[in-house]
Amino acid sequence: MIKRILKWTVSLILLALLIWFEIAYWTSTNDCDRKAAAPSNPMKAIVYCDYGLKNLKLENIEKPTPNDDQLLVRVRAASVNPYDWHFVEGTPKIMRAMGVGLRKPKDTRLGVDFAGTVEAVGKNVTQFKPGDEVFGGRGGAFAEYVCPRANRAVALKPANVTFEQAASVNIAGITALQAIRDKGKVQAGQKVLINGASGGVGTFAVQLAKSFGAGVTGVCSTRNVDLVKSLGADHVIDYTKEDFAKGAGRYDAILDNVPNHSLSECRRVLNPNGKYVLIGGGGPNDSRWIGPFGRIIKTMVLSPFINQKMGMMMADANHDDLTILADMMQSGKLKPVIDRTYKLSEVPAAIAYLEEGHARGKVIITVE
Numbered sequence: 001m002i003k004r005i006l007k008w009t010v011s012l013i014l015l016a017l018l019i020w021f022e023i024a025y026w027t028s029t030n031d032c033d034r035k036a037a038a039p040s041n042p043m044k045a046i047v048y049c050d051y052g053l054k055n056l057k058l059e060n061i062e063k064p065t066p067n068d069d070q071l072l073v074r075v076r077a078a079s080v081n082p083y084d085w086h087f088v089e090g091t092p093k094i095m096r097a098m099g100v101g102l103r104k105p106k107d108t109r110l111g112v113d114f115a116g117t118v119e120a121v122g123k124n125v126t127q128f129k130p131g132d133e134v135f136g137g138r139g140g141a142f143a144e145y146v147c148p149r150a151n152r153a154v155a156l157k158p159a160n161v162t163f164e165q166a167a168s169v170n171i172a173g174i175t176a177l178q179a180i181r182d183k184g185k186v187q188a189g190q191k192v193l194i195n196g197a198s199g200g201v202g203t204f205a206v207q208l209a210k211s212f213g214a215g216v217t218g219v220c221s222t223r224n225v226d227l228v229k230s231l232g233a234d235h236v237i238d239y240t241k242e243d244f245a246k247g248a249g250r251y252d253a254i255l256d257n258v259p260n261h262s263l264s265e266c267r268r269v270l271n272p273n274g275k276y277v278l279i280g281g282g283g284p285n286d287s288r289w290i291g292p293f294g295r296i297i298k299t300m301v302l303s304p305f306i307n308q309k310m311g312m313m314m315a316d317a318n319h320d321d322l323t324i325l326a327d328m329m330q331s332g333k334l335k336p337v338i339d340r341t342y343k344l345s346e347v348p349a350a351i352a353y354l355e356e357g358h359a360r361g362k363v364i365i366t367v368e
């Protein structure tokens with residue numbers, strides 16, 4: 001009898017979940033379905049109503065108005081991150097159930113990193129004034145205007161840095177800084193390996209790890225060996241010829257932008273008290289359902305039982321770290337590496353290029 005009750009209860013719960021999922025899926029919507037009249041004060045922005053690169057469109061939408069705590073920034077340049085293609089493709093698909101939008105993207109705007117000129121400030125804003133050149137991060141940056149909150153991820157752009165260079169910094173630069181300083185706790189004299197040293201995060205990480213006084217080994221393909229050396233790497237491993245996980249080198253920290261080795265392979269080349277920092281989550285076609293979550297769980301489960309520290313990181317964009325990076329750029333200690341530049345109308349092509357997984361530094365969008 002108890003068995004039958006249990007069986008029926010489980011079946012009913014499963015049925016309820018299935019019905020809930022079906023309803024949630026089919027009612028999943030976004031503001032494209034509620035489109036109103038033509039914008040009274042238009043600006044151009046990249047908008048997507050459905051998942052997939054082919055659905056990105058450059059449209060006229062309402063220009064934003066800053067609230068009391070925000071700035072109105074005229075965007076001069078933006079940069080593309082793997083973060084953007086996760087939202088464009090809606091992958092890993094588990095993200096869709098985590099609030100990104102089951103059937104359609106909930107937020108129809110794209111882009112985060114920007115640099116531009118302040119046009120107006122809210123009445124509580126004292127840190128910035130119209131005319132200031134700023135850079136940082138704010139959702140919807142593939143547009144002519146954004147409204148970042150003054151006390152969040154925005155900072156003054158150094159005068160000797162172009163808008164394109166400044167726009168490249170927010171996600172990649174902050175990720176590299178926090179991975180080295182906060183997660184890797186890198187100290188002068190330590191040995192650091194950066195897997196994926198020639199990409200957006202990697203090119204910042206090599207320079208930053210050097211500035212922390214570390215001995216840096218960068219891993220990249222043949223065509224990027226000279227680039228990574230020029231950024232200050234003491235050793236470069238060409239992954240087409242040599243596997244760092246089978247080599248004789250031992251490291252105090254591994255920053256992993258390309259999780260293409262098992263955790264035990266990485267542990268083999270990590271010193272007994274070394275730190276493994278998982279940054280990257282693979283490409284758009286890797287593990288489309290759960291993406292990096294399987295590896296994240298493995299690092300969390302393993303870490304408490306071993307001396308080596310294994311963990312993932314999530315970049316936290318903020319004013320103070322942007323200011324640290326701005327100061328380093330101003331003093332010439334940090335130079336963003338720019339691969340290609342696209343126009344705002346070419347955002348789909350820029351994202352498609354990044355999805356190939358072989359950008360050399362950062363991919364930039366210029367906004368006229």
Ligand SMILES: NC(=O)c1ccc[n+]([C@@H]2O[C@H](COP(=O)([O-])OP(=O)(O)OC[C@H]3O[C@@H](n4cnc5c(N)ncnc54)[C@H](OP(=O)(O)O)[C@@H]3O)[C@@H](O)[C@H]2O)c1
Nearest residue numbers: 082175196198199200201221280281282313314315358359
């Ligand atoms: N956790 C976080 O908060 C956070 C923040 C930012 C980014 N991320 C993630 O970190 C990863 C890297 O971001 P990114 O902006 O640097 O991406 P990216 O610019 O697209 O990285 C491209 C680079 O990856 C290199 N690469 C590809 N296959 C490689 C391999 N087998 N071995 C070594 N390098 C290889 C490429 O070098 P070659 O052309 O020489 O192959 C290329 O230079 C992404 O997965 C991204 O989603 C995470």
